[in-house]
Amino acid sequence: MSEKVAAPAIEPYLRLVEQYASSFERPEMRLRFLNRTLARQSERERLWRGRLRRFAFIENSAAYRWLLDFALYRTIFEEFQRLLPDGFRERRRLWRQAPVRARIFFELYRARRAVYAAGILAGVMLLAGAVVLGRWAVRGVSTMLDARRNSTVSIAAPVASAIAAATPNGAEYLPDYRPEKVWLVEKTAEYERYSNGGRILTRYETTNHPRSYLRFPREGWPDAPGVQGRDIIGIVYHSSESDIVPFIADNTQSIQARTRGLIEYVRERRSYNYLIDRFGEIHRLVRDDHAAHHAGHSIWADADFVYVGLNESFIGICFESTSATGSLDEQLTEAQMIAGRALTGILRSRYQIADAGCTTHGLVSINPERGTIAHHHDWVRNFPFAAFSLSDKYATRPPSIELYAFGTDEEVRAKLGGWLWEGAAKAAAEIESGAAAERDPRRGLLIYRAQMNRQKEH
């Protein structure tokens, strides 16, 4: 019973926030609205719950729910009004789009002083009622509600953090998050537009060769034969490591010129399936069902299978960016953050890509002569997994170490500045202590090469 009191009122509220958000055409406005409204709403909910805590006995009443609701709805209108365009016609259009429920609440908001008075009156009446019922009831209800507070999680909070995660600060991975169903809204000769706001420019799209690979079961490893596949398993994120100019208005021309050059270069070599430029435009360069030459010698795995030479099984997304001089810290613009999140959503929804399949080049790249990891080291740190609602792959034990016993040498250690990401350090320690599945890198190398050969020949 207790959980049913809190839950139903939040859901229509969230739907309303989403409905309102969808009336903004520009994705960044939509995001800003969602972000701010939901952040403020959490804050306000906390505040009101704190205020009303003293009157715990009314918490179980409709009036309590109603007071709380009103405080939440108010946030929507305040934020919506703040972001409303100036034009009268534009305002009218948005007003007409708003759901009836929202319009009623908006009218209530305008008459809020009277509404508050009614709320206070209801509160006073309840207080009086409670006095009559006696103190024993207060104690009983309070105890019950304490138990409820500890067990109930607000529905709004996870959504708020999912969206807050779209900004580099305050990103938080949500294990229960499932990418929403994204669909194609519009397709022209120049672009595809998707329901999550993502837009893919297809002007430069080209072909390479159809995907085809072998995946190797973990069960019966390493002797079990490879299983053929053509589906897209995952995403490998890259940095173009290009020569970039400061991201300021004065550089608009040169930023665009560099992007054009990069597109040409990537397209000619079929280096990635997608490129996200610094203004957040998503370019599809090699069609999805074709392999691009993005990952080279590489290894990744999910719970059931191990994948090698990921060009065939993984989509390559490249951010036009670079590691800062002298360090490996890559930079993304805010537009790239938003576009990267949207493209991730589109691809995951379209090809049912699991979280486990979303990783970075630095984490999968290996050297097949030396049996070393991090041969390419783009995004070997700092990739904003949580902001894309992905789990932190820096904490995952890389299969290159766990199953093939690959390691580091002087060169790799110098590249990484003597540092290893958490998952790699953990897996390396297991080799050291003898707890690892594979301990001999020479054997690992032979397994890898045999698998690559089989994949090429099949």
Ligand SMILES: [Zn+2]
């Ligand atoms: Zn790369």
